[in-house]
Amino acid sequence: MSEPGLLAAAVTRLRADGLAVVLTGAAETLAYARDRSGHDPGDVTFAVVVAESVSDVQQVCRVASESGVPVIARGAGTGYAGGAAATEGAIILSLERLTAITQIDPESGVCVVESGVITADVSAAARAVGLRYAPDPASAALSTIGGNIATNAGGLCCVKYGVTRDSVLALDVVLAGGELIHTGHRSIKGVSGYDLTALFVGSEGTLGIVVGATLRLLPIPLGAVHTIAAFFETAEQATAASVGLFASGVRPSMLELIDGVHLSRIDEWRGSSFRLRGAGLLLVQTDGLAGSAEAALLREVLEGFGGETEVTDDPRRTEELLDIRRWTSQDQAPRPEITLNEDLAVPRHRLVEMVRLIEATSARFGVVITILAHIGDGNIHANLRIPSSEIGPDGALPEQAWLAADAMIAGALELGGTITGEHGIGMLKRRWLRAELGDVQYELQRSLKTLFDPQNLLNPGKVFLPGR
Template sequence: MTHQPTGQATAAARLLGLLARDLAPDRLTTDPAATAPYATDRSGARPDGQPLAVVHAEHPDDVRTTLRHAHALRVPVVPRGAGTGLSGAATAPEGTLVLDLARMNRIVELSPDDQLAVVEPGVITADLDRAAAAHGLRYAPDPASAAISTIGGNIATNAGGLRCAKYGVTRDSVLGLDAVLADGTVIRTGRRTVKGVTGYDLTALLTGSEGTLAVITAATVRLRPIPVATATLAAYFSSFAAAAAAATAITAARIEPAMAELLDGPVLAAIDGAQDSNLRARGAALLLVQCDGAGAAEEAAHVARVLEGRAASLDITGDPVEAEALLAARRLALPSLERLGRPLIEDIAVPRSQLAEAVRSIEAISAAHGVPVFTLAHAADGNLHPILVIDPALPDIPEAAWAAASDIFATALRLGGTLTGEHGVGTLKRQWLADELGPDTLALHHRVKSALDPHNILNPGKAI
């Protein structure tokens, strides 16, 4: 008697047969050695098992075909960009089909006159920014991962970045989307105009939905003029709390910098260790502030007045090359921490007045659990990244790290904040979701999810 496959296994086999029949041969990978890396993403989260196969879409029709069959057969699909997400939203457990959009990487249109671009989801964010720069424009959202992450992934997580203090998050730069619903229906949301209120804001609904509501096949994004000038300040402080208080003082002075990045002492030491720099010796925390636009120098001078008497040292420059050198420390932070182990990057945001209080709480939590915490913050947004670095030799995240993370989330909520400012919920933060949303609002999320994806095939078990 032959072994009867389960219903699930039958569906999977049938799906692979249909995809092999209906997709071009180079679009489908079923070799386990080749599909294994798609099980995880930059979060380091490892689900059980590995995906059935990977579809490498090159055209919206590949997405439609894949979803139509997966929907009919009820096989879960995990959309994926570059896999640089930090919350596990692109992890693909046993029995899932990965829908990889990395090959859809064309900039379809770049209109300097309308200051917009139409891009496929697999375009690397920094590539779009570079293409825009040739016209004196830029794509404003700049997640720290811009050199390696895709626009589609940025939209799926509603990525933030360094410049969003002034220019907003990804959502604020997405004008419209082409997307495919779970059943293969093609929709188009939004528009090419900077304003428009016809219909519901489905563009915003899909942005940040972590691949659970639809698969994006193109995005119309807003471009903005490159500022005519920038002025950048680097201030060192004797303590992280003093630096956080200084950042709050800038907000309280009614200044709106384009960027205000905060790095604590342990982060500075990690950068020094990796880059042979000497930052930690200059202070226990570094605050980087950038002002831009026609009033950049005047705004920066105002920032300097606010920081006077608070900072241990202060450098200021209007030269973009010098500014890049100052900002390099911030950009090197995560790669430097990755040399120490597997970073578990938290991403809380608090009302801006609570930044210093959040910093104090994080330091107390670190001490109470005996877990070193490295903290970066987008200070002008109240968005903190407390980072726990896990020994990569350990099979699992240690209990103390989970306990510290849990206390950090509780702190965020106690201070009127949120679990995740810009990285998303993915799988890693799902257990705390109901604490923030409450049961009725969470139930509403599931009603919306069911309306768009009635069989729950799109990235199940993520985000909500």
């Protein structure tokens, strides 16, 4: 939080410097106050600068550093942890207009983009030259590359092709004082010095502001994609089957779990009858020249675990099945409730225990918890659904919701897991970070923040609890 008057002075300077879009009115800035986490920053005063160039980003950081004003970088605002939420006296620095795809090099398998490019647009540009950008978060049609980098976003195909970090070769980063640095390499291999590129990926705008990236592209797999839908009586049974798949020696290109509550909501919205087929659905894909044989083998394994299966290589039917998964992530049907979107991750062999723990926690605290998972890489979205009638007048969640979240997170840590697989810490998970890292590593990470941002102006109050 900056001192009263500092923000106004910084805004005056930025306007004098000729920055084209500087917003200060409540009506103008309202759309930039929140992300998709549901976190309510309250009645805070802040300004918005929509950068038109990297130079604009540098100038904002220079003025903010000299004025002592916080800067919060923002992409499309699709995050689930409150990482882009406004705070008192801050400048929200929107990168939404940095949308250039400046180069695609098919021979080297890389592309160079600005941070405001929509993820799906990168994928489309890569496919136009016969390549693919592998990370595929469910929000790909909305989220930006910069936002994906900020949280190290995952997606549906991470089980085979990795998360965002695995596709980032180099970064252009503006530091707190306005300096522009270039980390990493255009080459696939390179180990000169410390790996600052990996450090910035997942740092949620607390160490520097990513304005550009060099991304790895992969060949489009040859052969047809085969999709398997496997329904089970319970989510626990489906989870056990997902673990058992890997004993076959096949690594699927997608392995997703949808629980019965989600299936019921889809039925309500679409008039379908998925829930009648089971309370746990696995969506599995194979690709490449061996995709057909691999799908046949995985189908046999799934049926051995009690699954009712359907296999298709028809693109239209595949899209119909994947639409089930996309809907559960985006919640397209409005409901009078708030969702606390957790994304715990545990080792694969502990997944069945984690699903049992989530279901027991739901019953214990009387809180609806739905399970949606990138189950192939152990990442479970355990979403607490709180009716709007139970939300306090100040936006506070009921105590039972936090107790349930505490119990799930404690359980995940006991099983050797983590408090976040892809959404980041932001505002909503700060309370649990020390429990995972331990005191020594927690303080070491805080010291890294201080090294890169001595005045604590880059996204302050996110990731780490103030003063702790």
